[in-house]
Amino acid sequence: MKITKICCIGAGYVGGPTMAVIAQKCPDITVTVVDINQARIDAWNGEDLDKLPVYEPGLDKVVAEARGRNLFFSTDVNKAIDEAQMVFISVNTPTKTYGEGKGMAADLKWVELCARQIAAASTSDKIVVEKSTLPVRTAQAVKDILDNTGGGRKFQILSNPEFLAEGTAVEDLLAPDRVLIGGDPGPEGQEAIEALVSVYAAWVPRERILTTNIWSSELSKLTANAFLAQRVSSINAISELCEQTGADVTEVARAIGADSRIGPKFLKASVGFGGSCFQKDILNMVYISRSYGLTEVADYWEQVIKMNDHQKARFAKNIIKSLYNTVNGKKITFLGWAFKKDTNDTRESAAIYVADHLINEQAQITVYDPKVSEEKIYADLEYLNTRSPEEIRRLVKVVYDPYEACLDAHAVAILTEWDEFVDYDWQRIYEAMLKPAKVFDGRNILPHEELRTMASAYSPSERQYSNY
Ligand SMILES: NC(=O)C1=CN([C@@H]2O[C@H](COP(=O)(O)OP(=O)(O)OC[C@H]3O[C@@H](n4cnc5c(N)ncnc54)[C@H](O)[C@@H]3O)[C@@H](O)[C@H]2O)C=CC1
Numbered sequence: 001m002k003i004t005k006i007c008c009i010g011a012g013y014v015g016g017p018t019m020a021v022i023a024q025k026c027p028d029i030t031v032t033v034v035d036i037n038q039a040r041i042d043a044w045n046g047e048d049l050d051k052l053p054v055y056e057p058g059l060d061k062v063v064a065e066a067r068g069r070n071l072f073f074s075t076d077v078n079k080a081i082d083e084a085q086m087v088f089i090s091v092n093t094p095t096k097t098y099g100e101g102k103g104m105a106a107d108l109k110w111v112e113l114c115a116r117q118i119a120a121a122s123t124s125d126k127i128v129v130e131k132s133t134l135p136v137r138t139a140q141a142v143k144d145i146l147d148n149t150g151g152g153r154k155f156q157i158l159s160n161p162e163f164l165a166e167g168t169a170v171e172d173l174l175a176p177d178r179v180l181i182g183g184d185p186g187p188e189g190q191e192a193i194e195a196l197v198s199v200y201a202a203w204v205p206r207e208r209i210l211t212t213n214i215w216s217s218e219l220s221k222l223t224a225n226a227f228l229a230q231r232v233s234s235i236n237a238i239s240e241l242c243e244q245t246g247a248d249v250t251e252v253a254r255a256i257g258a259d260s261r262i263g264p265k266f267l268k269a270s271v272g273f274g275g276s277c278f279q280k281d282i283l284n285m286v287y288i289s290r291s292y293g294l295t296e297v298a299d300y301w302e303q304v305i306k307m308n309d310h311q312k313a314r315f316a317k318n319i320i321k322s323l324y325n326t327v328n329g330k331k332i333t334f335l336g337w338a339f340k341k342d343t344n345d346t347r348e349s350a351a352i353y354v355a356d357h358l359i360n361e362q363a364q365i366t367v368y369d370p371k372v373s374e375e376k377i378y379a380d381l382e383y384l385n386t387r388s389p390e391e392i393r394r395l396v397k398v399v400y401d402p403y404e405a406c407l408d409a410h411a412v413a414i415l416t417e418w419d420e421f422v423d424y425d426w427q428r429i430y431e432a433m434l435k436p437a438k439v440f441d442g443r444n445i446l447p448h449e450e451l452r453t454m455a456s457a458y459s460p461s462e463r464q465y466s467n468y
């Protein structure tokens, strides 16, 4: 089947960039991205490409090329579903905050709503593609709903999880390591798989398009995120050991990464991983394992999260300890709030939890992030529900100039590895800070030796994850 019309439900961090790239690479396919969030759709349609709802390097150019040609953003969900041959579900699947599985299971409310809406809006047969990250066997639930409420239309369900990382979404989409498509083994399932393979084959080499059964595809996505997060927790565990023993975690990472079986990527010690997915997907896997009675499997993966929580808390405790066991009334400057560089996304960012810990101790936090707004930072802290909006505004200030942020600070903490932080005039920052000036490099990006030379007050104990 030749696909000429695609609808994608969900215009978020995945739906927006993924569909923009499909539209750019397949000019003969009309791609309509729909969302119930009017403001988000308006922003996707906005004149100013600097204000797209998702900040990703290179995304503005892709959108500029395809939008209005064969890429459209709309809130008319039913119309877009009905017109399409293939409907992607790319809605949020956060951790449940209520009821059975609270704090562990994925909340599939929005996915189920999509399935019901697809069933109700379709006047012809459809291929429905799970793009959201879902618990293994969700396709069965989606199929049940479609088959029982779809008025006799035929639906083929495919799983096509997304592996892009934020900050590099466009390059990941343009040159993916692999595209994964899972589907039903029968002839109709295979035909649906082939239809989606042909879409990607417009720019992805065929040998990089993997096809599997649907359960393998669903589970591979959770497994990939669990393995990646596990590497970060593993190197972070080693960072604590390095701090006690005189080993340098950067050197250890380089040494082990040179082993081709281990490989050099994803071995950067940090203040802890963040982002909307690692924690949620591992918790989901832990929940699924427990539900099958697989206690050891569940406990094994849960440890990745526990180590990450430990790393975030450890960073905050280290700041307090180094500032003579009290941060009450002290100005601590956060450089970075996003969960990683080159994104405006702050979901589950380590900065939120470190800030919360320090605010408990009545620290005065000043935040500078090149891409995150004041409203977002306050909203992140309010979402924790640990204190009133008034108290948050009293203890946390957001500024848009890094040098102003560091003025009269007792300590500067690097929470995100933005490239620009490395290029700052650190002599100037040192001079503007209160003495003894402390720098806590939660990303290990600064030239520590240079800092120590330029100002003897930058003492070795102030550096978190290596000791020269
Ligand atoms: N953010 C990321 O980098 C990655 C996310 N994923 C997965 O992709 C899925 C989506 O994630 P994001 O794009 O980050 O989420 P997001 O929250 O940025 O976007 C989801 C969008 O879906 C919309 N939506 C929800 N229910 C809807 C409905 N019934 N009808 C129309 N629109 C609806 C929301 O308004 C929102 O704009 C999740 O399952 C996530 O785990 C997978 C790979 C990478």
Ligand SMILES: O=C(O)[C@H]1O[C@H](OP(=O)(O)OP(=O)(O)OC[C@H]2O[C@@H](n3ccc(=O)[nH]c3=O)[C@H](O)[C@@H]2O)[C@H](O)[C@@H](O)[C@@H]1O
Pocket (backbone or CB within 6 Å): 133, 162, 163, 164, 165, 166, 167, 225, 228, 232, 265, 266, 267, 268, 269, 270, 271, 272, 273, 274, 275, 276, 277, 278, 339, 340, 341
């Ligand atoms: O399912 C998802 O949402 C996505 O999750 C991650 O992508 P993302 O969270 O956008 O970003 P990563 O580059 O994986 O970083 C995640 C977190 O780990 C941290 N990290 C990463 C690598 C590292 O070596 N050290 C480290 O602390 C980052 O700073 C960040 O906080 C995966 O890399 C993607 O393949 C996946 O599609």
